[in-house]
Amino acid sequence: MAQAIFIILSLITLGCALVVVTNRNLFHSALYLAFVFVGVAGLYFMLQAEFFAGIQVLIYVGAILTLIIFAIMLSRDLMNPNVRGFNRQWWAAAIVAGLLFVVLAVVLWRAPWPAAPVGEPSADFIAELGQALVSPAYVLPFEVVSILLLAALVGSILIARER
């Protein structure tokens, strides 16, 4: 049963991802991207990472995809289906990407995958996650992320504002 759901979710994710990169209409690509994100969220859900599944939907579908769609609609000529999505070097890119895929697939296939001891996820998982974020162990990356956001905010306003 779980196996079947996993296969269906993976097929939806991969199929939609393929449409995202091959579709001529960028807007349609963005919509298919939503299915990709939801498919990945489903995979998280199957791994009992419900919190991450929720976050995935909230952030990727709720925020990032909305942003992408806004960007597409506000940019001139991006919705034009006559703009070609490929250039003359697409076959070279395909070969390199294909090779990389084969190498990584072989690597992952042959990897021993050291399994961590499987414990029952703690009931207070989210509370623990929140405390870990501001605990001394992780407080530095937590603060550094805010610097990253500041740099991104200032940078994007700088580039986008009207002079």
Place this chain on the structure above:
Amino acid sequence: MNIADVQIVSILPQTLLLAAALVVFLADLVWKDRKGIGLLALAGVLATFVATVVMLAGPGVPTFQHMAAADRFALVISLVMSAAAVLAVLVSLDYIVRVDLPAGEYYGLLLLAASGMMFLGAATHLMTLFLSLEILSIALYALAGIRTTDIRAGEAALKYFLLGAFASAFLLYGMALLYGATGTTSLAGIAAAVPSVQTDPMLIAGLALLLIGFAFKVAAVPFHMWTPDVYQGAPSSVTAFMSVGAKAAGFAALVRVLVAVFPTLYAWWVWPVGVLAVLTMTWGNLAALAQGNVKRMLAYSSIAHAGYILVGVAAGEAGVSGVLFYLMAYALMNIGAFAVLIALERAEEDAAGVELERMRGLFHRRPWLAAAMTVFMFSLAGMPPLAGFFGKLYVFSAAVRSGLLVLAIIGVINSVISAYYYLRVVARMALAAPAEEAEPARCPALTIGTGIAAVGTVLLGIYPTWLLNLVQGTLAVLFGG
């Protein structure tokens, strides 16, 4: 949580820079004096420089919760960064008024980028490593495109952003595989796990992807395609800072990962790094030969220098001190060379950088400026007794000690080739001056910046020992106590 567990002093230089960045952002809201804001930024980077020197002189500082080290290696990188930031701010003071750039955003992002670079040099955890790399990258993407009216700057920023994001994806994939193979994201933890998993294909693949990601960031051939356009399109002061800072930070992280975490896999990574070094040196120098634009020539020259530094990286443990010395020398001479270009650059006609012809007769018009440029060019070419010579000497001799004689020989041949295009600039300056040339910009800060860089380049060449003592033996404490 126990606040006493947090050793804020371990990240003091980075924190000072962040504080300065925030002050600059806030001051910009109420204060429209661009020079004044620049002086605020200058105070911030000078304080950081002093703090770093004090920390280097003082007793060791513990690692920040396995996230960021304040070991000698990290502090020397901080020293290089703060020196580069001081010079970058000095050469910007007049320049950003001349080319009309927004001061608050400019200096604020520059300081944020510098703090990201320092965090990268100190990172001992994949999480801090990635985040700090993103801080410096995002700040530099925006700085590259800060001249929003110039289409070339827009192209530079977009190209930098797209390829940079691509490189980040490689890095992240590599990190994910490293985590999969070792079950930890702390560098010390990975280092401890490497002997037991040894040549697990997942570990090797992770390492390879990480190497590709870093190769993009330090502009190694064949991952260098973005470099010439970005370095040419960005404002000269930004190019000066990022060609030095981003490179030093990328190499710092690369050295820490390769040398400290994967010493047992040396036989696996020495060949890819060596091949990258040969390609990078050779291609960078050959392409620089053909350039008629000095700014673009310096972009290719910066690729070539990444190649020389890669020779030191390939030397493994023996090369660490040479790499650190080289980064310091490169910071001084490269920012210095850009400072001279900034003095010559005129806002309208030189948006794409100063042409070689414009150097003609500089010796007759501004002898001191030309003398400084001569020092930088000789040092970049690796002539004794300047800083660039000792940088090359140390990385090449480290390569010989590690049995990589071929790499050292190719490096020396490349230095000889590079002398041609560096000396061509000097020769052009010595020719008779055209009559109608306008006077290069005079600005005290720019003069001071150029002067410091020139004096530093000469002093590092005459007394290389003080820096050498500083960078020697940093590896023993690569993870901090």
